[in-house]
Amino acid sequence: MKILVATDGSEFSTAALRSLAERPWPSGSKVKIISVPEFPPSEELSYLNAGRPRDLRVACEEEARICAAKGVEVLAGSELNVHSDIPKEREPICQVILNEAEKWEADVIVLGSHGHSGIRTQWILEAFQRR
Numbered sequence: 534m535k536i537l538v539a540t541d542g543s544e545f546s547t548a549a550l551r552s553l554a555e556r557p558w559p560s561g562s563k564v565k566i567i568s569v570p571e572f573p574p575s576e577e578l579s580y581l582n583a584g585r586p587r588d589l590r591v592a593c594e595e596e597a598r599i600c601a602a603k604g605v606e607v608l609a610g611s612e613l614n615v616h617s618d619i620p621k622e623r624e625p626i627c628q629v630i631l632n633e634a635e636k637w638e639a640d641v642i643v644l645g646s647h648g649h650s651g652i653r654t655q656w657i658l659e660a661f662q663r664r
Contacts, residue, residue: 534562536613537639539630541568542600545645550607553643564608566617567633568600569626594619 538553540546553564570593601617608615622629634642 534559534641535637535639536562536564536641536643537630537634537637538564538566538604538643539569539626539633540566540600540604540645541571542596542603543645546600546604547607547645549643549645550604554608554611554613558613560612561614562612563614564616565633565637565639566601566604566608566615567620567630568597568604568617569620569622569629570594570597571626572623 536553536558538546538550540550550566570590572590572593597619601619605615605617618633620629620633622632624632630642630644633639
């Protein structure tokens with residue numbers, strides 16, 4: 534079983550990871566934890582000095598690495614084979630998650646719910662089921 538977990542480091546993502554760790558999974562199940570950098574739209578604005586956009590990009594990537602590492606820590610005591618990755622794609626986060634699931638041939642996608650409308654989560658679910 535291949536399980537893709539998308540985390541943003543929130544309490545909701547941590548709860549999803551803890552739930553994942555508590556469930557019985559087939560022996561040899563693999564978990565890939567990703568955290569997609571959330572690049573600020575201001576990165577593209579021309580009035581910023583030349584170094585600022587790069588600094589923002591680096592900070593966003595570092596935050597994503599920290600979130601993924603925390604996810605690995607949560608699953609450290611489980612029987613799951615866990616690794617993490619930081620996607621480099623610059624697309625909407627929901628599309629990056631789907632792309633990663635397809636490339637890795639994931640059987641399951643795990644996301645933590647923030648209690649919002651669920652429209653994007655529903656879109657990911659429907660797109661994943663169509664593949």
